[in-house]
Amino acid sequence: MVCKACDKPKPNYRKGLWSPEEDEKLRDYILRHGHGCWSALPAKAGLHRNGKSCRLRWINYLRPGLKHGMFSPEEEETVMSLHATLGNKWSRIARHLPGRTDNEVKNYWNSYLKKRVEAGAKEGPGTPAPPATSSGAGDTEDSRQSAKPGEDGAAAADGPADSGGSSEPRESSSADSSCLTGPPAAACRPHAPPVAPKVMFADWLDMDVVDCLGGGPGAAAPGLDAASAGAVGASDQHHRQVMSQGSVQVDGPCGVDVSLHGFGDSGASCWEFQEHFDGIGIGIDQMSTTGFCDLLSMSDYFGLN
């Protein structure tokens, strides 16, 4: 991992919330060159942040394919199920939730699911808190829906209303994308960043590309152990979604292969990234060939590494 391109850490790193300009710089750089060596990235990208901060920002917020907003009942069930078996292994849990980050899962657990589980435990040891159902997540769920919807509202306001939901358009639960596809800004978090609407990875990788990359919707889940399979059995659609993932390799800035991964979906147009790539001179068709197909690899997703 030692990388000659990595400069010594600079002092005076900026901290705190990321500005839209910083986001833009980071995204531009990674989309052009891949992240490569994180510690060297800030200097190259013209950011006054440390590599860790950049990495976190990319992984938790900027990375294409991320899903923001409401957890679907299936996702909740998956989180609770996996947490029961894995404990606080948020990254492991997140691997079973396409488009969710460990940080998001962790936050969601700490702020919501944990309380529900505890409440359920108080009601009766043998009766764990019932997961939200597709017919309605209950009053607490409703309150959360109105409270949390998140940045996708900004996306809906700034871009196509269906851009967010296209992350899991196939066989996805309706509740999952309730905020992504549904209530516009009014129902979503008002203080969400007004820029950089959330764009699902599916929006910028055509399904045909995914098929070419080898992942097909009907592919099997290699190496998925029984426990994991059982744990996430309730959210089978997630597996099928993951089956559409592809993975390619490109040369990273440090001379190593940087694995970039795809997450396929319908042929929904990539309205933001199309615009973005146009801006930086990269054709959308170039993405598939240059490997700008970042999300989770199959192996990562299934915890095979």
Add this chain to the structure above:
DNA sequence: AATCCGAACAACCGCCACTTA
């Protein structure tokens, strides 16, 4: 209308595992 409080979320910090020279 102003203030307080809890919730939600983004980001930081510290530790650990892994890789490479």
Add this chain to the structure above:
DNA sequence: GTAAGTGGCGGTTGTTCGGAT
């Protein structure tokens, strides 16, 4: 074999907002 450096993970904190009083 060892040390240095990086990346990743989990815990925790800080900030912002909405709702209640």
